[in-house]
Amino acid sequence: MSVTNPFLADNFAPVREETQLEDLRVIGELPRDMNGMFVRVGPNPQFEPIGTYHWFDGDGMLHGVRVRDGKAAYRNRYVQTKGFEIERQRGRAIWSGLMEPPQFDNPDGPFKNAANTALVWHDGRLLALWEGGEPHHIRVPSLETVGPYDYGGKLTSAFTAHPKVDAVTGEMMFFGYAPMPPYLQYSVVAASGELLRTVPIDIPAGVMIHDCAVTEHYTLLLDLPVTFDLQAMTSGGPVLNWNPDNGARIGVIPRHGSNDDVRWFEIPPCYIFHTTNAYEADDEVVLIACRVNSTSVLMDDGQSPAAEQEDQAPRLHRWRFNMKTGAVSEEGLDDVPSEFPRINESLTGRSHRYSYAARVPADVTMPLFDGFQKYDHQTGRVESHPHGPGRYGGEGVFVPRDGASAEDDGWLVTYVYDQTQRAAEMVVVNAQDMTAEPVARVQIPARVPYGFHGAWVAGEYIGA
Numbered sequence: 001m002s003v004t005n006p007f008l009a010d011n012f013a014p015v016r017e018e019t020q021l022e023d024l025r026v027i028g029e030l031p032r033d034m035n036g037m038f039v040r041v042g043p044n045p046q047f048e049p050i051g052t053y054h055w056f057d058g059d060g061m062l063h064g065v066r067v068r069d070g071k072a073a074y075r076n077r078y079v080q081t082k083g084f085e086i087e088r089q090r091g092r093a094i095w096s097g098l099m100e101p102p103q104f105d106n107p108d109g110p111f112k113n114a115a116n117t118a119l120v121w122h123d124g125r126l127l128a129l130w131e132g133g134e135p136h137h138i139r140v141p142s143l144e145t146v147g148p149y150d151y152g153g154k155l156t157s158a159f160t161a162h163p164k165v166d167a168v169t170g171e172m173m174f175f176g177y178a179p180m181p182p183y184l185q186y187s188v189v190a191a192s193g194e195l196l197r198t199v200p201i202d203i204p205a206g207v208m209i210h211d212c213a214v215t216e217h218y219t220l221l222l223d224l225p226v227t228f229d230l231q232a233m234t235s236g237g238p239v240l241n242w243n244p245d246n247g248a249r250i251g252v253i254p255r256h257g258s259n260d261d262v263r264w265f266e267i268p269p270c271y272i273f274h275t276t277n278a279y280e281a282d283d284e285v286v287l288i289a290c291r292v293n294s295t296s297v298l299m300d301d302g303q304s305p306a307a308e309q310e311d312q313a314p315r316l317h318r319w320r321f322n323m324k325t326g327a328v329s330e331e332g333l334d335d336v337p338s339e340f341p342r343i344n345e346s347l348t349g350r351s352h353r354y355s356y357a358a359r360v361p362a363d364v365t366m367p368l369f370d371g372f373q374k375y376d377h378q379t380g381r382v383e384s385h386p387h388g389p390g391r392y393g394g395e396g397v398f399v400p401r402d403g404a405s406a407e408d409d410g411w412l413v414t415y416v417y418d419q420t421q422r423a424a425e426m427v428v429v430n431a432q433d434m435t436a437e438p439v440a441r442v443q444i445p446a447r448v449p450y451g452f453h454g455a456w457v458a459g460e461y462i463g464a
């Protein structure tokens with residue numbers, strides 16, 4: 001008997017239609033001064049997958065809600081990558097995914113860049129990101145794909161799904177990792193959009209690196225023990241392994257520095273999928289991130305036994321790296337598991353007071369999020385905003401109010417799916433009043449599958 005992969009069922013199942021819906025019904029009221037577009041990307045396989053399907057494999061699909069003058073409109077579009085177009089022409093899937101060996105004999109390349117993971121706005125351009133390849137330039141508000149974006153041919157590495165933009169200088173820092181040397185490369189893009197430099201960084205083994213962090217003067221590179229197994233790449237079996245013997249270390253490199261300038265700090269083995277932020281405080285570099293004891297996320301199809309689920313529950317932690325003494329400290333900040341941390345991004349790399357994360361419920365094994373956690377890092381206070389029974393959301397993107405002076409003066413925005421009503425909403429929560437009902441619930445009469453990361457594009461940047 002065949003069992004449906006749970007990542008192809010319920011609200012993880014892909015939608016096939018690209019739709020456009022105007023003047024959506026709103027429960028509550030959209031703030032009149034909220035003007036922009038919430039865009040979120042996620043996996044949405046165009047065709048029946050080949051081999052074992054992993055949630056990270058599906059073709060990228062963008063879901064956007066344009067908000068203006070108290071009204072909202074929705075549209076969704078596939079990211080039209082080269083691989084997507086080739087498969088569309090042939091009418092079937094050509095590439096398998098993470099759980100199968102790469103197709104080194106495929107004339108169109110061993111992997112498909114799915115462009116399904118995250119979005120970044122930089123230099124007046126929205127990019128859809130996938131950490132194994134180049135970004136894709138996306139038009140706003142149409143969500144059409146312009147094409148791959150390689151910085152005028154200067155991009156020589158893969159491109160993380162989580163670059164960091166310094167809102168003060170406008171610079172963007174990113175890295176790319178690879179199973180073969182150079183295992184890690186680090187790059188800086190100027191505010192003007194020019195890729196200024198790419199430097200190789202020495203690490204002992206090829207590792208999977210999902211995120212990084214920056215401070216005013218440094219970039220933090222995460223060498224954590226999810227290692228590549230090159231043999232498995234050709235013979236089959238998991239390509240990535242949880243391998244704590246490889247050690248865990250955080251490299252602190254001056255923003256415009258090179259390999260020789262990296263200061264490495266050993267930490268107890270763990271994995272970090274997502275960082276919240278980092279900043280400098282006297283002699284210390286402080287990192288806040290969601291930490292797991294171990295991970296099998298990239299090694300199986302998401303069907304871990306319950307004991308592993310607890311070991312792999314992500315919890316917010318803070319590390320302090322003393323640049324003078326080399327001392328390291330690590331402390332947990334919340335017993336409640338949470339992931340997909342975000343901040344008011346005008347403070348990326350600077351000391352922030354508040355962060356927001358998606359809350360992980362105790363009673364489900366799928367990656368569902370049943371609310372928001374708001375952290376006040378000054379007082380240690382944690383506030384929860386539950387989405388309600390049978391309702392699951394995702395990453396909360398912070399949208400600052402125009403002209404705001406307080407750090408948390410704005411809204412958290414996410415898509416919520418109501419499992420009982422089988423209905424999708426874009427939920428808008430007042431970030432200064434987390435325990436209240438959402439200020440607006442935008443009803444979307446189309447299914448919006450669970451996905452990964454989003455971005456808010458301010459109205460001033462959006463064309464007609």
Ligand SMILES: [Fe+2]
Pocket residue numbers: 117118161162210273274452453
């Ligand atoms: Fe991510």
